[in-house]
Amino acid sequence: MSEPVIFERSQPGRRGVALPPLDVPEAPPLPAEFRRDDLPLPEVSELDVVRHYVRLSQLNFAIDSVFYPLGSCTMKYNPKVHEDAARLRGFQQIHPLQPAETVQGALELMFRLQEALGEISGLPAVSLQPAAGAQGELTGILMIRALHRDRGETGRRVVLVPESAHGTNPATAAMAGFTVKPVRADRAGNVDLDHLRSLLGPDVAAMMLTQPSTLGLFDPNIEEIAAQVHASGALLYGDGANLNAILGKVKPGESGFDVIHINLHKTFTTPHGGGGPGAGPVCASPALAPYLPDPVVGERDGQYVYLHPPKSIGKVRAFHGHFGMFVRAYTYIRSLGADGLREVSEHAVLNANYVRSRLQDLYELPYDRICMHEVVFSGSRQKQQHGIRTLDIAKRLIDYGYHPPTIYFPLVVDEALMIEPTETESKETLDGFIEAMRAIAAEAATDPELLKAAPTTTPVGRLDEAQAARRPDLRWQP
């Protein structure tokens, strides 16, 4: 049974909120050329609204209710204390343009978060401004672009991106005005060093590298990659999407990266919110510090102040960034400390390898080696033997009560199934998931129709995406 849209619940004259009466003299009316006549919004009671959105919420799978091993998204538990921290009046009720002396607590929190992210990444020049990972990428690449320009190296028009990278990497490079060239992986899933060498030259501005990669693998040749990139005069950009694997285990700055972005909503467990808001701080080497977005927070004689980087790329959004996310991430880092953060990555990696070890007899493992925080399987065996697609496996998992892994990404793996358990899941939870995956592998052989018909336990079954694209229905019509 489907829930009607809120507009369909409207009844003329119904109201959800009472507002106070006007307590000042009325002003002359706005000139007609600026005034709107009709405002076609719904008329519903508060209870109508509450029931409607409570019902909608009940149609979702979420971390707080089920295991959610969505690869590359780091769906770890979001501690509740973060929400209490973020909702303190002293953080909620402050305006971004208040005088700095009236928001010293907020600026101190931002300063300390900058310092902590700089320490964790080994890249001390930090901007918290970018709104999400993709915007962090754009920020970092624009900083690299500006540095080359200042050095007179305007011929560097190419950015190298491994084939396995997130789509945001090539899209970002294009948005920053660069041409994208893909870099191949070798048989072990690492960057093909010969191919990289053949691509590097005076026209290359940067290489964008995700470490560990989207295959869940740490490239052991990282020092050699960085050395080659730097020798050619290019810079190494790090996509920090997979930072959850390496907290306190290796610092990207020490392994040769010049600038990275960090996804606070992944590694530092700010809530994913059904698709945002994220937060994508950028951490850079001292050479790139002058190019950071404007402003950053500094400390001067015990006072926290706005600093304006002298060669700033400008602003990538209004104001200072997603401050509400900074409060959560800061609370998390202060709760854990260095030892706690290292424990996070160690157990994220332990969990992923446990899943790998217990499923690799039934599912094809394209790169048979120790993985980091996530493991990428291929559904190719099920496809060849039983005509079952990865999509069917994912949908069947829903009937077992699990959110499916990321599927069909990375693109370089046929029928990819990308599982990221995260460190906050217990062995019992992993065992339950593993048993479901094993049962599904058996069902693929004995009862393939069961998988093709899945899911059957949800409010709707598989939806007609072709129709949605062919006849776009993107809004309610009065």
Add this chain to the structure above:
Amino acid sequence: MTTAHPQTTRRSRTSYVPHTEADRRQMLETIGVASIEDLFVDIPAALRNPTLRLPDGMSEMEVLAHVEQLAERNVTVDRLPSFLGAGAYRHFIPSAVWQLVGRNEFYTSYTPYQPEVAQGTLQAMYEFQSFVALLTGMEVANASVYDGASGLAEAMLMAVRLTNRPRVALAASVHPDYLRTVETYLVPQGIAVERFDPAAPPDASGFACLAIQQPSFEGFLVPAEQVGEAAHAGGALFVVAADALSLGMLRPPGDYGADIVVGEAQSCGVPLQFGGPYVGIFACKQKYIRQLPGRLVGGTVDHEGRRGYVLTLQAREQHIRRERATSNICTSQGLIALAATIYLALLGKEGVRQVAELCYHKAHYAASLLTAIPGVRLARPDPFWCEFTLQLPLPPSVVNQKLLDRGILGGLDISDRIPNGWLVCVTEVNSRDEIERLAAETRAIVEGR
């Protein structure tokens, strides 16, 4: 003699890791390695396990006390009369908004890649798109962008794609952060960003678009219709940045010819929280949807004909199109868009208009009192909604400091744009008493008292 009990003196912290020693042992055995460290052998030994110089971890009780101390060092806008706006607005937020947004099923889910288990998020996004389309008077809207500033940059890039003209024009009266964001996004792509006065729009034949903000950064309403006509006469698109709540009272941009409408919906149920997260709106004409950036939710049916929602037209997006995508944008502002959706549903037809009108009347009352002070005048004769710029007889920085000493957070000093310019914002949360105090204290300061 007593000895401290080790359990109570040991540094306390959590990492939310549930593993017992026995779990770890069994798991390592299954994997076939001796220790967790063996799982990190791909990291070159010289780089592995660096020292992290961070403060020790804390218990929940300690960490909450610590952040509470930081929060208490901020002067909050609910403790003193505040007249700051300039792109971030204080409005009343009904209790139901964040109690509903805070439901775990919305809070701790992610992008609805698996629509069968994300119908709640998807339908809420579809409703958000509908609200934005209705408010702006446009045919379609997306599921949100990061904020108003980056949304404007994306709109201008979209206009460049649609017209193949690498040159855009932006009203000089837009928010300075919006202007800087547009330049950050467009200039590296070789697109020239020029400025114009909306009272005298340029010949648009060489431009991809003419863009305005309505009301302007200074708070005044600009002659939008004539800008739109000039844009279309030159074959350019007309882009309008608008505050979502202002559209409870102001003419929708779709009515005066806008091709793309962007802006902020922070004013609809989102707390100030020092500048973010907020939520950008993005609407356009139906014929342009294949060039729209960002996520779109569409209605469809399942195999049994039941109505449902999916992410759609994804061939525009980076995860499919990579370097040929319409934008690199991946996520939207899901949860904040949900807050705006619930706010608009609760306030509804009458409430949204009423809030907009309360702001209008109160702002005009404030302006009438302030302009009665000798030497204080409106910077422009144009109509305005909830914000206006005054020119003061002395530097706004001086006035603001003295107001703060008297317990009032004054307007924004914009003397870098307008001589002694002071941008004052008044909304429904400012009481008559607050407005009269602002006027009385400003008068006293101007008169040297």
